Amino acid sequence: MKCLVYCPIEHTEWMKDFFPNIHPYFLKILNKPLLEYYIDFCVLNKISEIRVVKSSTSKEMEKYFRDGMQWGMDISYNLSSQGDSLDKIILKNSSFCKDSDLLIIYGFHFLNFKKDNKNINFFIKQDENKSVRSVNSAVYFLKKTKNPADIDLTKIKEDENAGFSITFLDGIKAYYDLSMNIFTNRSDDFFLPGYNNEPGVYIGRNVIYNPNSVTLKKPIMIGDNVQIRENTLIGPNSVLGNNIVIDSSSTIIKSIIYEQSYIGSDLEVNEKIVFKDQLIDPDTGSSIKVVDKFFVSSIEKNIISISVRKMVHCFFALMLIIIYFLPYSFFLIFGRSKYIKPEKREYYISKDKNLKKLVHWKILRSTFKSRMFIRFSMDKYPLYFKVLTGNILLAGNCILPKNPKSLKFISKMPVYFPGVFDFPGMLLSFPDDNEFEIHELYYCHHTNFKMNLRIIRRTLLDRLFSVRKWINK
DSSP states (O other), rough: OEEEEEOGGGGGGTTTSSSSTGGGGGGGGGBBHHHHHHHHHHHHOOOOOEEEESSOOOHHHHHHHHHHHGGGGEEEEEEOOOOOOHHHHHTTHHHHHHHEEEEESSSSEEEEEETTTOOHHHHOOOOEEEEEEETTEEEEEEESOOGGGOOOOOOHHHHHHHTTTEEOOSSHHHHHHHHHHHHHHHGGGGGGGSEEETTTEEEOOOOOOTTEEEEEOOSSOSSEEEOSSHHHHHHHHEEEOOOOEEOTTEESSOOOEEESSSTTTEEOOOOOOEETTTEEEETTTTTTEEHHHHHHHHHHOOOOOOOHHHHHHHHHHHHHHHHHHHHHHIIIIIIITTTTEEEEEEEEEEEOOOEEEEEEEOOOOOOHHHHHHHHHHGGGGGHHHHHHHHSSSEEOOOOOSSHHHHHHHHHSSSSOOOOOEEHHHHTTTOOOHHHHHHHHHHHHHHHHHHHHHHHHHHHHHHHHHHHHHHOOO
């Protein structure tokens, strides 16, 4: 048996207001993509081939699902056009659909089934076409035929004892209600992500929190790479996605914190959905920016004291210039290599998007000289002089090159004071765009003299003793 999955674009228009740039099939329900629930359903019913028809490409989704091998499936993809009917989709994919029993999942909906039910009535008797319908969506079973496009889907009888049902996702409230209903009442019906060592608790990988200062009330689900700061309350009935930071003294109850989101300190989130920096009320559909008063006050304080900060940064930059003068001079005289070349590039140096040409050292090949050059942070040396002139700070936000992507990022940031050393650089990691944004937001919330010193010290020491893999990059 094969499965054809198709959702018209008009079924998912509402997502643009709440989950921009998230592909409908990749919408996470309890930290699991919608399409993966479809795959589980197909595996349960011994379906080995799936054709996913989508209106737009999604590298993130295709990278996650690939060819389906990890589920023992054969997943292929095809594109639809605006206004394509299901009949037309079947015709376009006729070579896939013919000569096999065919399951069609049509519309933007969730399949309500039980993972332990291996004999769903819908598939037991396969000598007639049948369907399960809900609002504008449906699931069809078509018996083997050479011309499935000739079948009139409107005349297919509905199976009232199918053994599963479907829930149409027509808006943000339907999404929230479905998630809460599954989590509180039907979590055992599905394969949910996370380590489930006790009922109502799902914990992902690399979750960091202090159990002495963080209260977790089940049921609760926490994704991968989550940091929960002190004096916080999470749960009951709360779902935290992947790559999330919950700052100190915040409360999350009956809420969904979608992946790649940052929750500031002293916030109470109750029966809401948070998507990145948007706080969404699922009942009304209204949304606001997530802002907390301590964040605002710290930004105002930083703006007022920026001149004092620059003076302090200039002092430490001057010290580094003196300390590194002899090693840098020695390199320029004796250590120059054709594989290490300086070039000037334009970088943004303020929230107003002012540009300045800064020296960037280009490493063309990993050699002993190039590795030592980076290990001893001599690529940073020319930037110290820009700190003395007041163009940048010694420690601050990441210096971003001139391009549209940087412009978009700066416009989203509450403040932007670039520095020679930055928080993501201290971590010696290569975060994706969303993780990078979370790191920068965390720095904006917590920047102070002590933290900046730690960033400078750790970056210099970690670079010196880091593994070659990082140096090569």
